[in-house]
Amino acid sequence: MRTALYVLLALAAPAFAGQTVYKWVDEKGVTHFSDQPIAGAEKVELSSGPSRATTPQPSYAPSTAQPTQSGPAYSRFVVVSPQQDQSFVNTGGKVTVSLASSPAISTGHTVTLYLDGSPVSGFMPMTHEFSNMARGTHTVKAVVSNGSQTIQETPPVTFHVRQESIANPPVGPAMRNNKPKRTAGNKLTTKQQSYQALNGGKAAIDPSTNLPVKTKPAQKPGPKAGN
Structure with missing residues (x-):
């Protein structure tokens, strides 16, 4: 009977955890417990022992998070x-x-x-x-x-974007007027110079031919008759 009471007390211990109970034994040797003070009862402090940490259960729900992408989307x-x-x-x-x-x-x-x-x-x-x-x-x-x-x-x-136009014609060395310019020092002559002018004006010139006048060589005097 006493053993059964201890078993019942052990099962009820979580309900009385941290509380004070009173224990006494009657004249028949039966042990009793009460949460009310009884004359002659022994005061007993009940404890539930070390607490057990609740282990979280793993979740098997599918993840909805999008995978993190590293680098550019397109190579x-x-x-x-x-x-x-x-x-x-x-x-x-x-x-x-x-x-x-x-x-x-x-x-x-x-x-x-x-x-x-x-x-x-x-x-x-x-x-x-x-x-x-x-x-x-x-x-x-x-x-x-x-x-x-x-x-x-x-x-x-x-x-x-480049486009030629009449209002804005292209410019540059290739598009410039490169015609030669005449200067006073290289004017073209309008008539041919005379032979006399080319020879410093010393030669006698036949105006009809514009050629030098040919002169006959002087004749040497011959021997006199009777010598």
Whole structure:
């Protein structure tokens, strides 16, 4: 009977943990316990012993977090045409812009083309043809985004549009008037100089032929008759 009481007390100990009970033995030798003080009863402090830490159970619910992506979304995303510092001369302002990406642009991603910092309307990836582009220097780049979030952009490319016009003709050494100019020192003569003038005016000139007058050589005197 006493053993049964101890077992019952042990089972009830968690309920009385941290409380004071009273123990006494009656005249028949039976041990009793009570939470009320009894005359002649022994005061006993009950303890539940060391507390057991609750071990969290693992959760097997599938994770909804998106995997973190490191590095750019595309290994190659560039403007392939025009090339850096390329010039378009007398094309009527026609310029074709072409892009390249690796891998291909994903579904849900949007590509926007910018010319001189402003978005181009009606851009159809991955190429666009401009017409009547103004003369001068321009910059083009492309941006791929997912909604309002920018994912990646190409390096900017600078190119030049040149167009000849009557109002602004081309200038340069090749376009200058290079006709020789005559100076006073190399005027062409209008008539041929005379032989006399070429010889310092010393020779006698026949005006009819403009040639020197031939003179007969002087004859030596011969021997006199009778000598």
